[in-house]
Amino acid sequence: MENCVFCKIINREIPSEIVYEDELMIAFKDIAPQAKVHILLVPKEHIPNNLYLEGRHKPVIGHIILKANEIAKQLGIAETGFRLIVNTGRDSGQEVPHIHWHLLGGEPLGRLICK
Numbered sequence: 513m514e515n516c517v518f519c520k521i522i523n524r525e526i527p528s529e530i531v532y533e534d535e536l537m538i539a540f541k542d543i544a545p546q547a548k549v550h551i552l553l554v555p556k557e558h559i560p561n562n563l564y565l566e567g568r569h570k571p572v573i574g575h576i577i578l579k580a581n582e583i584a585k586q587l588g589i590a591e592t593g594f595r596l597i598v599n600t601g602r603d604s605g606q607e608v609p610h611i612h613w614h615l616l617g618g619e620p621l622g623r624l625i626c627k
Contacts, residue, residue: 516608517557517608518612521540522554531551533613536556539552539553539583540552540578550614551583552612552614552615555611558610559611580596592617594617598611
């Protein structure tokens with residue numbers, strides 16, 4: 513997508529502080545962190561949000577989740593705990609229409625109450 517900020521980061525049209533990259537995904541520091549550690553995990557394929565996932569996406573989604581664990585270990589937040597969040601749609605707070613996961617940690621994050 514030509515106006516997608518994450519696609520522009522993937523294509524190196526916009527600079528970012530990349531912490532991990534491979535053929536399926538890229539992970540970089542959030543420019544407006546909500547925690548001491550705040551990394552965005554983004555598939556290289558443009559997928560607008562969770563509702564657009566299909567069976568063919570299982571390998572990349574599994575890969576991203578497993579890499580989240582490795583990145584948490586690499587950044588020293590695995591032992592104390594971290595949060596992995598995916599927002600879907602405007603009402604959830606999704607600002608960029610390209611599916612991505614927020615990896616948050618490095619400090620107590622407080623309790624999240626789901627009703």
